[in-house]
Amino acid sequence: MLSDVMEDYLKAIYQLQRDHDERIKTSEIAEALDVTSPTVTSMLEKLEDRGLVDREKYRGVTLTDEGETVALEVVRHHRLLEAYLTEHLDYDWSEVHAEADRLEHHISEDFEQRVADALGQPTVDPHGSPIPSADLEPPDRPNGESVTEFSEGDIVVVEEVADRDPEVLSYLADHGVEPGVELEILEVAPFGMVTARSSTSEDDVSLPEGVAHHVRVTSPVEAES
Amino acid sequence: MLSDVMEDYLKAIYQLQRDHDERIKTSEIAEALDVTSPTVTSMLEKLEDRGLVDREKYRGVTLTDEGETVALEVVRHHRLLEAYLTEHLDYDWSEVHAEADRLEHHISEDFEQRVADALGQPTVDPHGSPIPSADLEPPDRPNGESVTEFSEGDIVVVEEVADRDPEVLSYLADHGVEPGVELEILEVAPFGMVTARSSTSEDDVSLPEGVAHHVRVTSPVEAES
DNA sequence: GTTTAGGGTTAGACGGGTCTAAAACCGAAT
DNA sequence: ATTCGGTTTTAGACCCGTCTAACCCTAAAC
Secondary structure, three states: OOOHHHHHHHHHHHHHHHHOOOOEOHHHHHHHHOOOHHHHHHHHHHHHHOOOEEEOOOOOEEEOHHHHHHHHHHHHHHHHHHHHHHHHOOOOOOOHHHHHHHHOOOOOHHHHHHHHHHHOOOOEOOOOOEOOOOOOOOOOOOOOEEHHHOOOOOEEEEEEEOOOOHHHHHHHHHOOOOOOOEEEEEEEOOOOOEEEEEOOOOOEEEEOHHHHOOEEEEOOOOOOO | OOOHHHHHHHHHHHHHHHHOOOOEOHHHHHHHHOOOHHHHHHHHHHHHHOOOEEEOOOOOEEEOHHHHHHHHHHHHHHHHHHHHHHHHOOOOOOOHHHHHHHHOOOOOHHHHHHHHHHHOOOOEOOOOOEOOOOOOOOOOOOOOEEHHHOOOOOEEEEEEEOOOOHHHHHHHHHOOOOOOOEEEEEEEOOOOOEEEEEOOOOOEEEEOHHHHOOEEEEOOOOOOO
């Protein structure tokens, strides 16, 4: 019923919406999907016709409930696949994203369920990102907050590393930045770069702003919220 | 580089070519892909431009070597997926075809290899159909011959059940017609229907011509060829 | 050797998804 | 209040894969 491409747009909007909680601008979507703005505009018209987004001309879009459900379905597929590939097909967490992106639109409900069963109904993927539940109810706010919110001396535990770039992920893994590990914040530079030391690595790691932004952590003291 | 649809055409031509060894007609492809003939004609022009088929106007097409290689790749994907789904995700052999059809165009080389490894480099899929090898060399003639070639009293062993319809496959499984089992031919009706009894079932099975045609068997005496 | 039935091909249209170029709009700065 | 910069949308084009309608070819029948 919906094309792959439409699903991609909805997923992109959903993920942008997670970050900053405002209407999503055409140019952001264009950027995210590597497409020009006129292309986005025309796609948004179609999504609006189908009742999947609320659009206000010149002011961006938000997902309707229906649109969000579709997005959640796609994200669920994506993250289940990521989990399955690392768990059962020996993929490294850094490699998994591209493959899941290819497959996420082409699996049946049946397949989704069997994969979820094989994994024991997991709730997070290998990057620590929450897997939407099978009922596709919008999940609560994401775990933790960006590591950039903390400051020198803080001890935090990594919840999620949401970067997509395999190079970056390999680098992070090499320096002990993975979900579950403890990090001591050594420095937060004014231009946003975070330097830290992982409990599982000797060396310090420096995370330029763009990378640090994708590393979500919690403070171990107030871990239960 | 090649679209999914092009791959589908090449796969269809390949499989039609396996059956009867002549040029493949437009209408056969149209039938196989559930598409009209003009659509096929225009697609064949594109495939010809890309050097994937040899076309003679009004006389059908054959695959070029390059076209055959592409088809083999797709078939390899398809059959590896079928094998993996039954082996590791608890699918029944009757359900597996549709899912593999969806996924076959969207898996990476890497994924293909990991699946093949996980299965121990299998050479046949759950229906007994040969899986093209990783080097994509054209395989030898298929195993066995159609059960319709045999006659009353013959004992044969099922090599391959190449039907795609889940209903038919379930029916066959229920009556003990699966790769590896022995069949006694009870009757071959003039209109092509074959009646047989499986060594693993009490009841007789009758296979209408269309179905029987997809059941390939070997005679156990001359099993090694 | 003509005719003719039937399948194949051309012609032209359409929707999807994309682009570039040009016009329209918003909002901030003067 | 006006202008200006930057973003968004409109306009128009293109390719893909598909369709229907009309035309054409082949091969078999006479």
